[in-house]
Amino acid sequence: MSDTKDSTFPFRPSLIAAALALPMFAVQAAELTDMTGRKVQVPDAVERVFAVAPPVVPLVYAIDPGKLVTLNFPFQPEDAPYVSPLVKDLPIVGRYTGEGQPPNPELLAKTDPQLSIAWDIPFIDAEQVERTFENLKTPGLFVHLEHLADYPAAFELVGKAIGEEERAALLAEDIRTRLRRVSEAVGPIPESERKRVYFAEGNDGLLTECHDSFHAEVIELAGGHNVMRCETKAMCGRDPVSLEEVEKLDPDVILVDRPKAFAHIESDPAWSALRAVREGQVYLVPSKPFNWMGRPPSFMRAVAMEWFANLLYPERFDWDVEKEIKAFYSLYLGVEPEVVDVQAILGKG
Template structure:
């Protein structure tokens, strides 16, 4: 490459950089100017944040927050973290199904598409990271120059759902909408508390959470991803501290045989369809007793990934699976009630049974 060509290339690159920075600055200024009619709130991390009085669009950097906004005010969602799966699309409005996929900070090294985020220009950005201060700092460092108000929510445990719904109701002026959601969440927590109080440690049922197509990935007993097991009167057989927030530890079939759980929760249908015929699993008590249950996943997983508000229904489902005599509920009717309340989706009994894999 000659001297003139090198200089020409440098000029073009420099011009593109300046243009990109100018566009970024212009967008940031627009975002700041939109706060002219704004007020100061205290977010769930105790931070003072200036937000518009009327919030018209919201982006969450990870699926748990996106799911919360979907339940409270789906019309305010500015974008999605990932392309919806077929079982999710079935229960989403056409508007939400066709929102731009911005991405986010979740999983293994994922990041949002900042160009798409700047195009969408949400009024606020919700941030949630489970006990991961390093990732949260990285998010703040990336978003701060863009000028968007960043609001932290706290969902470290299922017990936080009433407070999160209450906070979002006030923030988004949807208190009437969130009131029955809070009531449902509080009732679920009372039910789990009552069940746990009635059990001794020796009565708790050993449970293995089977992830992956072969069922040989799982999450530690201390992990958010397996939180429903102890909440619902079970005992996670994979006892350990979480190495990271992603989880999905690899285990061997021999290790699961040694655990000998009384119940197996299957996340993937591929595993569930083969577990009763795969010779590696035949000596496990849960398989012999046909106590392998496939976790419902529509429209979002009821148990995990993402750990969303669907876990409120998942808790009732798991209590009924583990303790049908202590927690006798009509899960078909319970599913219909929940979908109408949280998703504005009517279900007949047949559709609810299909979701429950009955």
């Protein structure tokens, strides 16, 4: 990580000194109802949060990065300009969802969290997560983060739990506004006229997501038609497909999840048979500092939805790329607009 100055991230509501000065004994608790209907007693002053699953990290980060005590995944060196110094040295523990090892109990205990927040999704072992709450002796909230539309309520719940209701309410309303604005622009497009999109994952572009996968929901939110009409069988998705199958599907546009696959598709003669490749309709999904499509799923899907709606239907959704991306990074990541290198984020720098 770079030695990014604290002033680059001006929105942080809490103070580290205040957190360190908090007494270690229990404080008065307030009862909250989490997104599964559970009643949870949450301390009035929460400064140390354990994000149980990868999608919870960006959720808490957007509200106040200084509240996090661990990460589930490392940031990359190129992410440094967009990552708060408050998290760059946090220990990386395991995860209860997705790919990777479960958290290390001893390492977790040393971080001394006051609150744990978990991702409620059908693929997790909720009982195992509950046991983690008990072992850490922390209250635990479950949040729904599967779809972008879940985020307003998740922001509001977590904001209330950690004492940042005003900040959380601002983010919640912003997500609602973006969803409404894009829906009004692309919603009226008849299904038969929607751009057909293939989402290329993996190093060779031959892994993909079914149309019902939350990893690819940006396509449908932006008014596109995901050509993979199938049912997701596993949380991680990445269903294999052959190049011949992709050719038959004949997508108008190809979204690519990683630079290696993007370079492969652009240079491999076998892919040139696809109309989308010949017509230059292949786009790399941005990933700094969180992947825009959703690995892990995060609020970045809001800017991805707008970016992709503008790429698909510029005549319907007018969007100033430079201005809007800088504003989004400023609001959600606390990065000063002049720090945001839009062309580099879009893989063009």
